[in-house]
Amino acid sequence: MNNSLFIEPNTLKNKINKPNVKILDATFFLPDSGLNAEEEYQKEHIPNSVFFDVNKIADPKNPLPHMIPSKDLFSDMMQNLGLNNEDEIIIYDNSPLLSSARAWFLFRYFGHKNILILNGGLKNWKNSEGETTVKKTIISKGNFVSKTEKKDLVINLEDMISISNNNSKVILDARSYKRFIGEAKEPRPGLQSGHIPNSKSLPSSALLTNDGFLKSIEELDKVFSNNDIDTSQDIIATCGSGVSACVISVALYCLGKENIPIYDGSWTEWATSGQKIQTGN
Amino acid sequence: MKNNIKNNFIDTVGNTPLIKLKKASEITGCEIYGKAEFLNPGSSIKDRAAKGIVLDAIEKKQLLPGGIIVEGTAGNTGIGLGLVGNSLGYKTLIIMPETQSQEKKDALRLIGCELKLVPALPYSNPGNYIRQSQQIAQDLAKTHENGVLWANQFDNVANQMSHYNSTGPEIWEQTDGKVDAFTCAVGTGGTLSGTGLFLKEKNKKIKIALSDPFGSGLYNYYQNGEMKAEGNSITEGIGQGRVTKNLEKCPLDLSFRISDNDALTIIFDLLKDEGLFLGGSSGINVAGAMKLAKELGPGHTIVTILCDSGQRYQSKIWNPEFLKSKDLVVPNWL
Numbered sequence: 348m349n350n351s352l353f354i355e356p357n358t359l360k361n362k363i364n365k366p367n368v369k370i371l372d373a374t375f376f377l378p379d380s381g382l383n384a385e386e387e388y389q390k391e392h393i394p395n396s397v398f399f400d401v402n403k404i405a406d407p408k409n410p411l412p413h414m415i416p417s418k419d420l421f422s423d424m425m426q427n428l429g430l431n432n433e434d435e436i437i438i439y440d441n442s443p444l445l446s447s448a449r450a451w452f453l454f455r456y457f458g459h460k461n462i463l464i465l466n467g468g469l470k471n472w473k474n475s476e477g478e479t480t481v482k483k484t485i486i487s488k489g490n491f492v493s494k495t496e497k498k499d500l501v502i503n504l505e506d507m508i509s510i511s512n513n514n515s516k517v518i519l520d521a522r523s524y525k526r527f528i529g530e531a532k533e534p535r536p537g538l539q540s541g542h543i544p545n546s547k548s549l550p551s552s553a554l555l556t557n558d559g560f561l562k563s564i565e566e567l568d569k570v571f572s573n574n575d576i577d578t579s580q581d582i583i584a585t586c587g588s589g590v591s592a593c594v595i596s597v598a599l600y601c602l603g604k605e606n607i608p609i610y611d612g613s614w615t616e617w618a619t620s621g622q623k624i625q626t627g628n
Numbered sequence: 629m630k631n632n633i634k635n636n637f638i639d640t641v642g643n644t645p646l647i648k649l650k651k652a653s654e655i656t657g658c659e660i661y662g663k664a665e666f667l668n669p670g671s672s673i674k675d676r677a678a679k680g681i682v683l684d685a686i687e688k689k690q691l692l693p694g695g696i697i698v699e700g701t702a703g704n705t706g707i708g709l710g711l712v713g714n715s716l717g718y719k720t721l722i723i724m725p726e727t728q729s730q731e732k733k734d735a736l737r738l739i740g741c742e743l744k745l746v747p748a749l750p751y752s753n754p755g756n757y758i759r760q761s762q763q764i765a766q767d768l769a770k771t772h773e774n775g776v777l778w779a780n781q782f783d784n785v786a787n788q789m790s791h792y793n794s795t796g797p798e799i800w801e802q803t804d805g806k807v808d809a810f811t812c813a814v815g816t817g818g819t820l821s822g823t824g825l826f827l828k829e830k831n832k833k834i835k836i837a838l839s840d841p842f843g844s845g846l847y848n849y850y851q852n853g854e855m856k857a858e859g860n861s862i863t864e865g866i867g868q869g870r871v872t873k874n875l876e877k878c879p880l881d882l883s884f885r886i887s888d889n890d891a892l893t894i895i896f897d898l899l900k901d902e903g904l905f906l907g908g909s910s911g912i913n914v915a916g917a918m919k920l921a922k923e924l925g926p927g928h929t930i931v932t933i934l935c936d937s938g939q940r941y942q943s944k945i946w947n948p949e950f951l952k953s954k955d956l957v958v959p960n961w962l
Contacts, residue, residue, distance in 0.1 A: 364877050366789070485876060
């Protein structure tokens with residue numbers, strides 16, 4: 348497993364009380380789940396972790412779900428979570444990697460380097476006899492300031508239309524295959540299913556093991572080649588709202604492609620802005 | 629080391645004895661020990677933080693030979709930093725509110741610290757002495773290539789680590805691992821967090837408790853989540869109105885609030901009956917240790933901190949006129 352990306356539960360156990368180690372619970376649920384991520388966090392979390400709200404750590408002016416916020420707003424929000432520039436940040440969630448990948452992606456976008464994902468998330472933590480608590484985490488306002496915005500990691504609608512029309516880059520869609528072909532409903536009410544013309548289906552589940560771990564490098568390689576994806580080409584990851592697309596970005600990071608951008612507006616923006624929609628495969 | 633010879637000032641910091649507090653132990657049926665931090669070379673527990681902060685900065689190459697140490701402090705930390713600076717060859721600049729006692733200004737000057745006096749303003753004002761010290765350190769850093777260390781004792785976690793690495797292990801060894809509980813007051817939070825985290829790591833069952841003076845917001849904060857101060861206290865260097873970085877991961881189990889009269893009564897008795905001449909914060913700590921003992925019941929081993937010597941407070945807690953003016957108890961022999 349890629350050591351610069353994941354931390355094992357047993358390593359984290361020795362770090363949870365260290366100053367300058369900050370643990371973020373990035374648990375997130377799709378709107379149709381009926382679950383509230385913050386409530387789940389309050390019921391059970393890793394000691395000293397703070398709740399990283401994927402829905403709220405976003406641009407409040409954009410009506411699309413959780414679009415990347417401005418640099419200043421992100422810095423401000425991270426300070427309120429107690430984060431400092433010198434902190435080692437460790438992210439976990441209770442899904443198979445999805446929202447941790449999103450949080451990881453945000454920190455990369457804003458130029459923070461010292462960031463790890465808990466391998467296997469909360470489930471693996473508990474399976475490894477990691478402690479959890481309901482205790483409120485006490486934080487002191489941090490000094491986190493984002494120094495850069497890596498704008499080339501995010502594709503906007505205009506670019507996406509041109510890329511789709513010209514079939515100029517490989518577009519990988521991390522939603523389920525059934526949503527991709529238009530057979531299954533979208534979890535967001537009123538949203539048509541289907542896909543961006545000239546995009547390819549690569550469900551995030553194909554990149555994960557049944558236990559919610561990212562597959563090994565060898566297995567990931569196989570997934571891409573079995574799906575006829577040439578990883579040496581320019582790739583863009585998309586999904587329903589820009590969360591599971593980050594799993595594609597993480598998987599390719601592990602294969603040495605460190606800067607795979609996502610289409611942040613994703614299917615929600617595409618399908619609600621009157622773009623061409625394809626169904627079937 | 630053979631014959632207990634130390635190489636320098638730095639090596640003399642810490643390794644203080646535990647002193648059994650006779651009366652406190654008898655009353656509660658517990659063994660209550662005070663860690664004799666007033667025996668540090670700079671006469672207070674702050675020598676540990678000063679040493680830890682400066683050595684950390686040297687290790688991180690923030691401070692090179694000829695560099696300057698800057699801190700906004702009104703008391704023991706300034707003395708500790710000045711002495712550590714002298715022993716390692718760094719100049720020390722202390723920013724202090726002009727309202728502080730002449731004794732303290734004199735103490736820092738005679739050590740050789742450069743003193744800058746500024747108007748007393750709240751933390752929310754950029755002219756506040758702590759915030760000014762940060763600004764001054766940043767400005768000096770532009771022209772001093774040997775490095776300027778803003779010690780930043782409240783939010784620099786090297787403070788907490790100095791206790792995690794020394795105070796905690798010493799207490800663990802001195803009690804042969806029998807310590808059941810530890811308590812002290814919080815100023816920066818470094819002692820309680822660092823010692824507490826180390827002891828919890830050794831044995832999760834060890835209770836860590838806050839002894840908070842009136843005038844501090846922490847007791848309410850840990851009891852009901854509201855950072856709200858009530859009353860006031862003549863003790864110095866303890867009490868806090870915000871969560872400092874050193875306090876962040878403090879593994880707290882219990883909180884007590886201690887009145888000045890309770891603390892002073894203990895301080896006076898400790899001098900008269902046990903020969904220990906201490907400052908006000910030690911009184912808060914011992915009173916807290918006794919409350920903790922009552923909470924846990926007889927038979928427990930409880931450790932607290934004897935922060936500094938009474939000599940630094942002759943004009944205040946050892947001055948009957950001052951005490952009377954505040955409606956506080958007075959030593960019956962003065």
